[in-house]
Amino acid sequence: MTVTKETLFETSRKRSAELMKALGHPVRIAILELLAEREICICGDITDELPLAQSTVSQHLKALKKSGLIKGEIDGVRTCYCLNPEVVEELNELSSKLSTELSNTCC
Numbered sequence: 001m002t003v004t005k006e007t008l009f010e011t012s013r014k015r016s017a018e019l020m021k022a023l024g025h026p027v028r029i030a031i032l033e034l035l036a037e038r039e040i041c042i043c044g045d046i047t048d049e050l051p052l053a054q055s056t057v058s059q060h061l062k063a064l065k066k067s068g069l070i071k072g073e074i075d076g077v078r079t080c081y082c083l084n085p086e087v088v089e090e091l092n093e094l095s096s097k098l099s100t101e102l103s104n105t106c107c
Helices: 011-022 026-038 045-049 054-067 085-103
Strands: 070-075 078-083
Touching (some): 011 054, 026 054, 026 078, 045 054, 054 070
Antiparallel strands (some): 070 078
8 A cells, every 4th residue: 555645644544543542541441441331321420430530531531522432411410421332333443444454464
């Protein structure tokens, strides 16, 4: 595969980088695992489950929501978070494609 200036920043590469960046912190992975484990929307419980300040958890939730990996719905004064299945599938497809490409090495 030849990468040119025109193809370097194609949509799938930019999206892969955006999703990987969202996964780039252990707290974010822990949040995703928690949401997957519960299989339901979680409102205030995320802060209760992690040994971190509410403001820190909120920053990580914001990054995950920005990437689309999670959805957040306002329920009164709380926001309920859950995984976004469409974006989780997108992540699976993009990372699978990248993994296949990386495993096709000559060494």
